[in-house]
Amino acid sequence: MKIETGLQCPPNPEMESQAGLQFSVAIEDDFEEIMAMSQDIYGGLDYLPTRYQAWLQEPNRIVVLARKQGKVIALESVCVIDDGETVLVEGLRVAPSERGKGVAGVLLKFCSQLVKAKHPDVKVTRLTRDDRLGPKDFQKYRLIxxxxxxxxxxxxxxxxxxxxxxxxxxxxxxxxxxxxxxxxxxxxxxxxxxxxxxxxxxxxxxxxxxxxxxxxxxxxxxxxxxxxxxxxxxxxxxxxxxxxxxxxxxxxxxxxxxxxxxxxxxxxxxxxxxxxxxxxxxxxxxxxxxxxxxxxxxxxxxxxxxxxxxxxxxxxxxxxxxxxxxxxxxxx
Ligand SMILES: CC(C)(COP(=O)(O)OP(=O)(O)OC[C@H]1O[C@@H](n2cnc3c(N)ncnc32)[C@H](O)[C@@H]1OP(=O)(O)O)[C@@H](O)C(=O)NCCC(=O)NCCS
Missing domain, CATH: 3.40.630 (Aminopeptidase)
Incomplete structure (x- = not known):
């Protein structure tokens, strides 16, 4: 089901079809399916079960799902902060069986385009990473x-x-x-x-x-x-x-x-x-x-x-x- 995102169409339908993924804005009913693919997340310290309902209500936040053949396989949340200049990227996860295939990259790109279309003043993406970052990552990121x-x-x-x-x-x-x-x-x-x-x-x-x-x-x-x-x-x-x-x-x-x-x-x-x-x-x-x-x-x-x-x-x-x-x- 495609949910109203405030956009007339997906930001980039080509990207959607290329990767064989369908994107939608998460709703309450998606909770069980999201939790089913989140079992091993953050060593059991996943905050999403506690935050999910509140996230859906936050006016500056969108929780985006990627589906493959109708099944939820990835989630990412974007939240506009800093007086509308920055988007905070959180909650990223891909179903274990779909990792290593570029799904996160495609979802992140989709979210960036969605944010650009809905919030044209946003200039910067901010996030925290607790995995090991290498020189390649620091080519794309500035360290705060x-x-x-x-x-x-x-x-x-x-x-x-x-x-x-x-x-x-x-x-x-x-x-x-x-x-x-x-x-x-x-x-x-x-x-x-x-x-x-x-x-x-x-x-x-x-x-x-x-x-x-x-x-x-x-x-x-x-x-x-x-x-x-x-x-x-x-x-x-x-x-x-x-x-x-x-x-x-x-x-x-x-x-x-x-x-x-x-x-x-x-x-x-x-x-x-x-x-x-x-x-x-x-x-x-x-x-x-x-x-x-x-x-x-x-x-x-x-x-x-x-x-x-x-x-x-x-x-x-x-x-x-x-x-x-x-x-x-x-x-x-
Ligand atoms: C991390 C995870 C989402 C990567 O999914 P994936 O589909 O295998 O990743 P891809 O193959 O698309 O490539 C990973 C890309 O996402 C980036 N990435 C990894 N974690 C990221 C994060 N938390 N935020 C933003 N980007 C991230 C990588 O740097 C890489 O970018 P690059 O292509 O520019 O080098 C997946 O392994 C996962 O769900 N892990 C468990 C949950 C988790 O640790 N989430 C991160 C929260 S900090």
């Missing part, structure tokens, strides 16, 4: 920043006890004490739009939240403010470390498994560790079940925080050092 990824797993109840044993409460009171400060939405909005935070704390003046890289602009903050996020800094007047923690959500890795995402910005290890503890404390207080906690951070902080996780918190690292690249390119 690299973030280390620290992925640990634990039972929420065990972590809660461990934090109590260690006396690590990670309090969030006021900016006079050394405790991290959890920001009210209005304060977070103001602070994350300030020139000082962008210059001194954010990597390349970019807010990366749960894989999504945003420029600090009022329109992007409006998107971020609708999400369930804890915004934290070391000092609300003069921050040097800031972090965003997405509220835990279920992931398909197993029953009663949750994903906890923390984006940590800044270079001070002690302050970063305090904010990490404060986020853990807040969520393990009420959460029951298994947690995959993924923290994105400045690469030099990875090793000492990995040692802290293993040695002090006694938690298991799921992987050794990995990183993600936040990249962009001109819209082809």
């Amino acid at each position: 920043t690299k973030q280390a990824i620290l992925l640990v797993r634990f039972r929420s109840e065990d972590m809660k006890l461990r934090l109590q044993e260690l006396g690590l409460q990670g309090g969030c009171q006021d900016s006079v004490s050394q405790d991290p400060v959890r920001l009210d939405p209005g304060v977070a909005h103001h602070l994350f739009l300030s020139a000082g935070l962008a210059r001194d704390v954010l990597p390349n003046a970019t807010i990366v939240q749960d894989w999504q890289p945003f420029k600090p602009l009022p329109s992007n903050m409006a998107i971020l403010m609708k999400k369930d996020i804890d915004w934290m800094v070391d000092d609300a007047q003069s921050p040097s470390v800031a972090s965003l923690c997405t509220f835990p959500f279920r992931v398909p890795i197993g029953d009663n498994w949750y994903y906890l995402n923390i984006d940590m910005f800044g270079k001070d290890l002690t302050k970063a560790r305090r904010q990490f503890i404060a986020h853990l404390h807040r969520h393990t207080d009420t959460l029951r079940g298994h947690v995959m906690c993924q923290m994105f951070l400045d690469p030099p902080l990875w090793q000492p925080l990995a040692d802290f996780c293993r040695g002090t918190l006694g938690v298991e690292l799921v992987k050794e050092y990995t990183e993600q690249c936040v990249v962009e390119s001109d819209l082809a």
Whole structure:
């Protein structure tokens, strides 16, 4: 079924027929079929089951499906941000049996043309990649920043006890004490739009939240403010470390498994560790079940925080050092 995309016809019908693919905008009823081809995605940490319904409602987003002989074999989502100048590319996946045949490339091209037709002001494509990028990739991408990824797993109840044993409460009171400060939405909005935070704390003046890289602009903050996020800094007047923690959500890795995402910005290890503890404390207080906690951070902080996780918190690292690249390119 071809869905109304706002276009009179596909951007490039030739491309469609060449690859033998049919494209459509995803609807609610496609969910089961999409999940059926997404079984092994992101090591069981796929966010799409949680986000799918909301994505379909977002005014600036299109979720595009590619079908072969009527069957969904690929998905890509494009979301217009940065006051309409940038398209954020997310969720890309191709059914395992169709990989390595150029499907992703064709779908990405189709999406670019769709965005160009619907949003002519968009100039740039931005995305995060956590696979190994080589010189060929950097011919097409400009690197915005690299973030280390620290992925640990634990039972929420065990972590809660461990934090109590260690006396690590990670309090969030006021900016006079050394405790991290959890920001009210209005304060977070103001602070994350300030020139000082962008210059001194954010990597390349970019807010990366749960894989999504945003420029600090009022329109992007409006998107971020609708999400369930804890915004934290070391000092609300003069921050040097800031972090965003997405509220835990279920992931398909197993029953009663949750994903906890923390984006940590800044270079001070002690302050970063305090904010990490404060986020853990807040969520393990009420959460029951298994947690995959993924923290994105400045690469030099990875090793000492990995040692802290293993040695002090006694938690298991799921992987050794990995990183993600936040990249962009001109819209082809
Ligand atoms: C990654 C994946 C989508 C590639 O699908 P594919 O049809 O085998 O890929 P193709 O043969 O068309 O070629 C891959 C192209 O997509 C690019 N690509 C790979 N991952 C990408 C991503 N996340 N975003 C944008 N482009 C990506 C590659 O750089 C390559 O581009 P090139 O032709 O300019 O070199 C597929 O292996 C998959 O579904 N993997 C599991 C899910 C996943 O890891 N998704 C990436 C999310 S970060």
